[in-house]
Every structure is written in structure tokens, then in C-alpha cells.
Amino acid sequence: MKTSSDPRHKKRELKVAKLFGQSFVPGFTTDFDATIALAAPEWPLTSINRIDLAILRVATEEILNTDTPVKVVIDEAVEIAKKYGAENSASFINGVLGTILKNKQTI
Numbered sequence: 001m002k003t004s005s006d007p008r009h010k011k012r013e014l015k016v017a018k019l020f021g022q023s024f025v026p027g028f029t030t031d032f033d034a035t036i037a038l039a040a041p042e043w044p045l046t047s048i049n050r051i052d053l054a055i056l057r058v059a060t061e062e063i064l065n066t067d068t069p070v071k072v073v074i075d076e077a078v079e080i081a082k083k084y085g086a087e088n089s090a091s092f093i094n095g096v097l098g099t100i101l102k103n104k105q106t107i
Helices: 007-022 033-039 050-065 070-084 089-106
Strands: none
Touching: 007 050, 007 070, 033 050, 033 089, 050 070, 050 089, 070 089
């Protein structure tokens, strides 16, 4: 059972924190920003809350580049969003990651 003390959960939180910090560097982007932008066309990346964008970047990388079960990745991202994001962050992140998952075959 997953807990907040699980080392994998803590590792994800640290990755989110690092990307959140880097988001304040002018011009900072990641390889996964285009994928996120395609999954949330109504939301330009500059309009997405920085913590939400950091969570999306970590989760998108994990969905596309690891063998971690997608359900686990999305669940972790939603949990981190509930802890650190705004009121609607969890549902926004769940929706964007769901779209990325649907589009995964074409990415």
C-alpha cells in the first residue's frame, strides 16, 4: 500500500520540487512540454499554475519513458496535486494525463 513515506512517492515529490524551482528560470522548458500542450490546448503552458505544470512534467515523463503502471503514475500525480496544488489542480491534472494516455500511441 502506498503511503506518503514510500520512497517512490518521496522521489516523485522531489522531482516535482526541482522542476517547480526550475520553472522560475526564464525560458525553461522540457522535452514533454509539447505533449502537455497538445493534451491541454485551452491552457497555454504559461497559463498553467507552476506547481501543476511541474507535476504534469514529472508524470508525463514517467508515462512515456518508464514501465511504471500508468494508473500508479496518475494516482501519484493526483495525490501530489491534492497536497501542493490549488483546489482544482487534481482534476485538471487527472484530465490532462488521461488525454496524454489516450494519445500515447501517436506520441
